[in-house]
Amino acid sequence: MLGPMQTLTNPDVVVIGAGVIGCSVAWHLATLGAGRVLVLERGQIGNGTSAMSSGILRTHYSVPQNVDLALRSWRFFERFAEHLDDPEASAGLVRCGYLIAVPEGDKVAPLRESLAAQAARGIAVELLDARAAREKLPIARFDDAALIGHEPDAGFADATLTATSFARAARRRGVVYREGVAATGLAIEGGRVRGVLTHDSGAGVGGRIDAGMVVSAQNIWAHELTKWTGLPVPLVAERHRVLALAGPAPYTRAMPVFKDLGSPGMLYGRSYGGTQMLVSEGTAGEVLATPDTTQGEVSMDLVAHIGEQVAARFPGWEEAALASSWTGVYDVTPDWNPVLGPVPGLDGLIVAFGFSGHGFKLSPAVGRVLAQAALGLPTDVPLAPYALERFAKGRMLSGRYGAGAVS
Ligand SMILES: Cc1cc2nc3c(=O)[nH]c(=O)nc-3n(C[C@H](O)[C@H](O)[C@H](O)COP(=O)(O)OP(=O)(O)OC[C@H]3O[C@@H](n4cnc5c(N)ncnc54)[C@H](O)[C@@H]3O)c2cc1C
Structure with a gap:
């Protein structure tokens, strides 16, 4: 059970998208003391591309930053219930190597x-x-x-179960989830995102929602950011x-x-x-x-x-x-690695897209570094290599295998 229906006005942070990435971000925001956190999900929690994942977990990468994120994530998966402080939480981990x-x-x-x-x-x-x-x-x-x-120390797990477990633990910490509510735009003033515009589907949320920070975890739908902000989304x-x-x-x-x-x-x-x-x-x-x-x-x-x-x-x-x-x-970028963190020229927005078929295994650590970035804290892993600007600057994040899902 995900818990009782809650309402929330004036959130400090809005997360768009409740896949495994958005759910991890929301839980980490709650544990890092972000204040009031609202998650908007157009469909259902964990029912986007996460629901189709093969769920493989490994730290084998040739891009060192990915190894770092995958290792931190593996350690989280290994003691998932303990980290979530929820004895019933499960990622469905099978440690088979x-x-x-x-x-x-x-x-x-x-x-x-x-x-x-x-x-x-x-x-x-x-x-x-x-x-x-x-x-x-x-x-x-x-x-x-x-x-x-x-x-x-590798294997596979269940991405939907991981997302719903993060969501349940986050709700226990006061995070509010709204399913069936689509973000339709961003409120931008003075070069800063000030909130989210939503389509009121009757789920108790509609119109403009002001927030100090917005995290987009929209996966293949991150294209909407181009319409909303003019940002290039190479996906x-x-x-x-x-x-x-x-x-x-x-x-x-x-x-x-x-x-x-x-x-x-x-x-x-x-x-x-x-x-x-x-x-x-x-x-x-x-x-x-x-x-x-x-x-x-x-x-x-x-x-x-x-x-x-x-x-x-x-x-x-x-x-x-x-x-x-x-x-x-898959949400594939030109170098098959994700875009993570703030975007140039637009404060108040953190993005996470482009996981290119390998985002589940990174989701616990990615959720934490994005929550840290949203709160202005130092991040466990530097986000500069994952910056959106890398494509325009020709600093592709390619490893020894070249572009592809091994990365
Ligand atoms: C076939 C397949 C196999 C894979 N195998 C592996 C694997 O073995 N190992 C691995 O690590 N990774 C794997 N992946 C990749 C991994 O599953 C994904 O990277 C990860 O699940 C993506 O999570 P997400 O939260 O970014 O996206 P999603 O789960 O797609 O969540 C995004 C959510 O945002 C919502 N949304 C979007 N726009 C809006 C809006 N405007 N308003 C409100 N809500 C919005 C959507 O409804 C959706 O629920 C695989 C992926 C696929 C498709």
Whole structure:
């Protein structure tokens, strides 16, 4: 239960969007003493793109700032209920580890260097030979692997459960959530955001809501900021397909998440429901003209295309049956990394968009640094590398793997 209906006038901070990022921001605002916090959500809590997430958690990145955010987030996920001070809170964490493998080629060096950087950061990582990798994931073959990395402190969790758990804990600390209320603009005076304009849907909120600070956590709908403020929002909405396959042997929850950098689609896979394999491609998806999370088609051609790659890695899985499928939309920036923090020339606004298919694993730490930024506090991790201006200034945040969801 999320708690009783509450009302709130004159908030100190308004958060737009109650996905896993907005919910994390709101909870961190409450714990950092932000005062009155109001969250506006056009739909339902956790029901945007977070609801379609594959939920994989790892600290493996080649961009050092991402490693930092992911590590801080992992530590939060590990003791989620304790941090939220709510014994019933759960992120649905499954700590099964993360395997990442490459054949000979241009990704060997990025993998080796990224693993070394993780180790230098104090993260437990190890190199495995093919036999040791098969012991962890006996349904796969590794005979073509030139390098296999293993991160034991990794796995997957549930993004919607995480969002609603943050929301419940935040409500207990006085944060007010309004579902079914869309922000339709920002009140801007003297070069500063002074509040939010809303569409009154009958949920008790409407018109102009004054606030000292506004945090936009709108994901693919962050384009609205351009209409409201003129800010450039370099974002592409990309639809991705996810399959759940029932194979000849179970993909158990004890088996690690697997990233196959040798497959054409840079596949990732994990256990789904304890027996099936959740699988999807890590390459670019279908570009949508407008942000839209309605389900797209998962054609049999696409199923066959992914199925062939699965069968090449998992012997016997050419006979796997398609158990279910769905689509989800990434908010992709030019360097596949998010935009976080204040924006140039407009005080009173903090933005978070462009998570490019890897925002869930960063959500606890991102929520904290954004709350810190909104309150004018020093941030745990410098936000300058994630600044919106980086695109205009040619300071892309690209790592050893280049643009893509590994980052
Ligand atoms: C298929 C898929 C697989 C993924 N797999 C992984 C993974 O394995 N690991 C990982 O770390 N990440 C993964 N991601 C990415 C991760 O799930 C997202 O980065 C994260 O969930 C985004 O959270 P969010 O809060 O930014 O967005 P959302 O959950 O989309 O929330 C944004 C909210 O803002 C609301 N909103 C927008 N505009 C307005 C407005 N004007 N007024 C009111 N409300 C508004 C929307 O209704 C929405 O609820 C995946 C994503 C997809 C789609």
